[in-house]
Amino acid sequence: xxxxxxxxxxxxxxxxxxxxxxxxxxxxxxxxxxxxxxxxxxxxxxxxxxxxxxxxxxxxxxxxxxxxxxxxxxxxxxxxxxxxxxxxxxxxxxxxxxxxxxxxxxxxxxxxxxxxxxxxxxxxxxxxxxxxxxxxxxxxxxxxxxxxxxxxxxxxxxxxxxxxxxxxxxxxxxxxxxxxxxxxxxxxxxxxxxxxxxxxxxxxxxxxxxxxxxxxxxxxxxxxxxxxxxxxxxxxxxxxxxxxxxxxxxxxxxxxxxxxxxxxxxxxxxxxxxxxxxxxxxxxxxxxxxxxxxxxxxxxxxxxxxxxxxxxxxxxxxxxxxxxxxxxxxxxxxxxxxxxxxxxxxxxxxxxxxxxxxxxxxxxxxxxxxxxxxxxxxxxxxxxxxxxxxxxxxxxxxxxxxxxxxx
Numbered sequence: 001x002x003x004x005x006x007x008x009x010x011x012x013x014x015x016x017x018x019x020x021x022x023x024x025x026x027x028x029x030x031x032x033x034x035x036x037x038x039x040x041x042x043x044x045x046x047x048x049x050x051x052x053x054x055x056x057x058x059x060x061x062x063x064x065x066x067x068x069x070x071x072x073x074x075x076x077x078x079x080x081x082x083x084x085x086x087x088x089x090x091x092x093x094x095x096x097x098x099x100x101x102x103x104x105x106x107x108x109x110x111x112x113x114x115x116x117x118x119x120x121x122x123x124x125x126x127x128x129x130x131x132x133x134x135x136x137x138x139x140x141x142x143x144x145x146x147x148x149x150x151x152x153x154x155x156x157x158x159x160x161x162x163x164x165x166x167x168x169x170x171x172x173x174x175x176x177x178x179x180x181x182x183x184x185x186x187x188x189x190x191x192x193x194x195x196x197x198x199x200x201x202x203x204x205x206x207x208x209x210x211x212x213x214x215x216x217x218x219x220x221x222x223x224x225x226x227x228x229x230x231x232x233x234x235x236x237x238x239x240x241x242x243x244x245x246x247x248x249x250x251x252x253x254x255x256x257x258x259x260x261x262x263x264x265x266x267x268x269x270x271x272x273x274x275x276x277x278x279x280x281x282x283x284x285x286x287x288x289x290x291x292x293x294x295x296x297x298x299x300x301x302x303x304x305x306x307x308x309x310x311x312x313x314x315x316x317x318x319x320x321x322x323x324x325x326x327x328x329x330x331x332x333x334x335x336x337x338x339x340x341x342x343x344x345x346x347x348x349x350x351x352x353x354x355x356x357x358x359x360x361x362x363x364x365x366x367x368x369x370x371x372x373x374x375x376x377x378x379x380x381x382x383x384x385x386x387x388x389x390x391x392x393x394x395x396x397x398x399x400x401x402x403x404x405x406x407x
Contacts, residue, residue: 001178001179001180001182001183001226001229001389001393002027002030002031002032002175002178002179002182002389003030003031003032003386003387003389003390004031004032004033005031005032005033005085005086005182006032006033006035006083006084006085007027007032007033007034007035007084007085007086007087007088007178008034008035008036008037008080008083008084008086008087008088008112008118009023009024009027009034009035009036009037009055009087009088009089009090010037010038010039010087010088010089010090010092010096010109010112010113011036011037011038011039011042011046011051011089011090011091012038012039012041012042012089012091012092012093012095012096012109013039013040013041013042013044013045013093013095014042014045014091014092014093014125014126014168015045015159016090016091016125016167016168017042017045017046017091018045018046019090019091019168019170019171020036020046020051020090020091021046021050021051021054022171023090023171023174023175024036024051024054024055025054025171026171026172026175027175027178028054028055028056029367030175030367030387030389031387031390033057034055034057035055035057035060035080035083035084036048036051036052036055036057036059036060037059037060037061037080037108037109037112038051038059038060038061038109039061039096039107039108039109040061040062040107041093041095042061043061048061060076060080060108061108062108063077063107063108063111076108077108077111077112077115078115080112080115081112081115081116081117081118082117084116084117084118085118085182086118086119086120086121086178086181086182087112087113087116087118087119087120087121088120088121088122088123088151088174088177088178089109089113089120089121089122089123090121090122090123090125090151090168090174091123091124091125091126091168092122092123092124092125093125093126094124094126094130094131094133094136094139096109096110097122097124097136097139097140097143098135098136098139100113100122100143100148101139101142101143119147119149119181120148120149121148121149121150121151121174121177121178121181122140122143122148122149122150122151123150123151123153123168123169123174123177124136124140124150124151124152124153124166125153125166125167125168126153126166127158127159127160127162127166128158128162128163128164128165128166129162129164130166131153131164131165131166132164132165149177149181151169151173151174151177152169153165153166153167153168153169154167154168154169154173155167170244172244173244173247176225176246176247177247179225179229179389180228180229180247183226183229183230187229187230187231188230188231188400189227189230189231189232189396189400189403190230190231190232191231191233192227192231192232192233192272192273192403193232193233193235193270193271193272193273194224194227194232194233194234194235194271194272194273194274194275195234195235195237195264195267195268195271195273195274195275196220196223196224196227196234196235196236196237196274196275196277197220197236197237197238197239197260197264197274197275197276197277197278197280197313198217198219198220198221198223198224198236198237198238198239198241198277198278199215199216199217199220199238199239199240199241199243199278199279200212200213200214200215200217200239200240200241200278200279200281201239201240201254201255201256201257201259201260201278201279201280201281201310202239202240202255202256202281203256203257203281203283203284203285203310204256204284204285204288205285205288205289205293205305206288206289206290206291206292206293207289207290207291207292208292209292209293211281211283211284211285211305211307212281213279213281213364214364214365215239215241215278215279215364216241216243216364216365217238217239217241217243217278218243218365218366218367218388219277219329219369219388219391219392220236220238220275220277220278221236221238221241221243221246222388222389222391222392223275223277223392223395223396224236224246224249225246225247225249225389225392226389226392226393226396227273227275227392227396228246228247228248228249229248230396230400232273233250234246234248234249234250235249235250235251235252235267235271236249236250236251236252237252237254237260237263237264237267237278238251238252238253238254238278239254239255239260239278239279240253240255252267256281256284257280257281257284257310257311257313258284258310258311260278260280260313261310261311261313261316264276264313264317265313265316265317268317268320268321268324271324272323272324272325272403273324273325273326273327273399273403274314274317274324274325274326274327275327275395275399276313276314276326276327276328276329277329277353279331280310280313281310282309282310283307283308283309283310284307284308284310285305285306285307286306286307286308287306312347314326314328314347314349315346315347318347318348318349319348321348323406325350325351325399325402325403325406326347326348326349326350326351327349327350327351327352327353327395327399328343328344328347328349328351328352328353329352329353329354329355330343330352330353330354330355331354331355331356331357332354332355332356333356333357333358336354336356336372337354337372337374337380339354340352340354340372340374341374344374344376349376350375350376350402351373351374351375351376351395351398351399351402352373352374353371353372353373353374353395354371354372354373354374355369355370355371355372356370360385361385362385366388367387367388368385368386368387368388369385369386369387369388369391370383370384370385370386371383371391373394373395373398375398
């Protein structure tokens with residue numbers, strides 16, 4: 001949801017400012033235009049040059065520009081207040097939070113907050129005792145009453161050595177909160193139950209080795225996050241991946257295709273939509289070894305692994321579907337459209353999303369994809385290269401229309 005958006009990032013003087021460059025980098029990678037605004041205190045923790053380099057825009061610190069700067073610089077806080085799609089202050093110190101609550105405008109950042117015409121998000125970050133202080137909690141409550149979004153701090157070891165709440169969340173969590181705000185007007189799936197599968201499956205050969213594939217799970221996780229932003233109750237069945245659980249999503253971790261089959265079948269009857277983005281292994285070793293297979297115990301120079309077919313999850317639920325919308329994914333390297341159409345029919349799908357990993361921008365692990373969406377009515381729509389986050393919403397746009405038509 002941040003692609004093409006204007007994001008104002010406020011950075012205040014806390015030790016957690018060291019995470020700000022990471023957040024800027026991820027926002028820019030996702031296609032956002034980022035304007036960083038720092039308090040003077042923040043410059044003691046991270047340099048404006050670092051953030052300017054990553055954002056590719058001048059960082060604003062001083063309220064009063066030098067005499068050599070153009071006259072319009074003197075009203076820049078007003079212009080940025082109209083420019084932004086959302087402003088997020090991360091980290092937000094207890095001092096800055098108190099100033100915002102009181103309506104103070106003693107630096108550029110607090111002056112900009114008063115001039116904002118877009119939503120404001122605040123990510124408190126401070127020591128545990130400062131966060132728990134009654135005044136800080138009262139200030140946060142007053143911000144919530146005014147409609148300011150609060151990104152709750154995480155608990156853990158703090159710079160002081162204490163352990164407790166006050167840690168600034170990882171950039172991915174902050175980005176998810178920003179995306180949810182930007183998607184606020186796009187809540188067309190409230191009350192819907194959506195089941196998503198993501199990632200690869202690992203089929204054990206022995207306790208050490210497995211058969212798997214290169215799926216990163218990014219497409220499935222993007223779908224789960226987008227569906228949650230749009231108001232759905234989302235269950236994500238994930239194979240082994242290294243991705244954080246999207247906000248508001250119930251996650252079920254599995255390892256093998258059979259485990260994923262069991263989880264999907266268990267959840268399916270109460271589901272409105274199944275988005276089967278996982279790259280499920282077609283085969284599994286017939287007789288996994290209970291102990292590691294040693295090289296010296298294998299006779300000759302070759303080793304043969306006998307495999308059996310895994311259950312076809314999508315076909316199984318397709319045969320039992322009643323009212324559900326089924327969306328499958330087809331990764332094809334030749335005769336793509338023909339294979340995708342055959343899958344659409346054979347598995348009783350409503351939509352199939354086809355891509356070719358050999359196409360530039362559509363490979364395994366990439367943040368972008370190039371897909372063609374085929375529908376049961378025979379239409380096929382090829383989409384240009386886009387981020388997986390944007391493609392997730394493109395897919396859900398079509399799902400929402402199908403749900404509306406079936407209502």
